[in-house]
Amino acid sequence: NAGVTQTPKFRILKIGQSMTLQCTQDMNHNYMYWYRQDPGMGLKLIYYSVGAGITDKGEVPNGYNVSRSTTEDFPLRLELAAPSQTSVYFCASSPTGQTYGYTFGSGTRLTVV
Amino acid sequence: QKEVEQDPGPLSVPEGAIVSLNCTYSNSAFQYFMWYRQYSRKGPELLMYTYSSGNKEDGRFTAQVDKSSKYISLFIRDSQPSDSATYLCAMSETGGSYIPTFGRGTSLIVHP
Numbered sequence: 301n302a303g304v305t306q307t308p309k310f311r312i313l314k315i316g317q318s319m320t321l322q323c324t325q326d327m328n329h330n331y332m333y334w335y336r337q338d339p340g341m342g343l344k345l346i347y348y349s350v351g352a353g354i355t356d357k358g359e360v361p362n363g364y365n366v367s368r369s370t371t372e373d374f375p376l377r378l379e380l381a382a383p384s385q386t387s388v389y390f391c392a393s394s395p396t397g398q399t400y401g402y403t404f405g406s407g408t409r410l411t412v413v
Numbered sequence: 414q415k416e417v418e419q420d421p422g423p424l425s426v427p428e429g430a431i432v433s434l435n436c437t438y439s440n441s442a443f444q445y446f447m448w449y450r451q452y453s454r455k456g457p458e459l460l461m462y463t464y465s466s467g468n469k470e471d472g473r474f475t476a477q478v479d480k481s482s483k484y485i486s487l488f489i490r491d492s493q494p495s496d497s498a499t500y501l502c503a504m505s506e507t508g509g510s511y512i513p514t515f516g517r518g519t520s521l522i523v524h525p
Contacts, residue, residue: 304456340517343457343515345512358512365502397512404456
C-alpha cells in the first residue's frame with residue numbers, strides 16, 4: 301500500500317517554464333489537496349478536489365491549475381513559473397472531508413531560477 | 414492577527430524532558446484540533462486529533478484543548494531524540510469543506 305505518491309521529488313525550473321507535479325493515491329480517497337509550504341510559513345492550500353471532475357480553489361491558487369479526471373490522480377500544473385513559486389509542494393488525500401483523515405505525500409521540492 | 418498562532422522555535426530540550434507545544438487561535442468556530450508531526454524533508458503525519466474541548470492521551474503524547482482561552486497544547490512525556498521534528502497544529506470548523514487552518518509549526522530538538 302503506497303499511500304500518496306508524488307513525483308518528481310526535486311525539480312529546478314527556469315522562469316517562464318511550465319511543469320506538472322504528479323500526485324497519485326491508492327487508498328480510494330475521494331478528497332485530494334495540494335499545499336505549498338514555505339520556510340516557517342506553515343501549509344497553504346492551493347487547490348482541492350472532493351471527487352473526480354470537481355475541483356475548487358484554496359487560499360493561494362494564482363499561477364496554478366488542477367484537474368481531477370480519476371479518483372487516483374490529482375496533478376498540479378504550473379504555468380509560466382515565477383521565483384515566488386519556489387517552495388515545497390505537498391499533495392494529501394482523505395476518505396472524507398474530515399481533516400483528521402489526511403495522508404500526505406513526501407513532497408516535491410521546486411526551485412524556480 | 415493570524416487565525417492560528419504558533420511559535421516557530423526552535424525548542425531545544427534534553428532527552429527525558431517533558432515538552433509543551435502550544436497554539437492559540439482566534440476563530441471560535443473551530444471544533445476539530447489536530448497535531449501533525451513532520452520530520453525533515455518528509456510530509457506531515459497526523460499525530461493526534463481532538464474534537465471540541467478536553468484532553469486526549471496516546472502513549473507519551475497528550476493533546477489538550479481549552480476553547481474558553483482559544484488555546485491548544487501538545488505534551489510529550491519522556492521526550493526522545495526521535496521526537497525531534499516540526500510539530501504543526503491544525504484546526505477546522507464543523508460542516509462545510511472542513512478545510513483546516515495550519516499553524517506555522519514549532520521545530521523541536523531533543524538532544525541526548
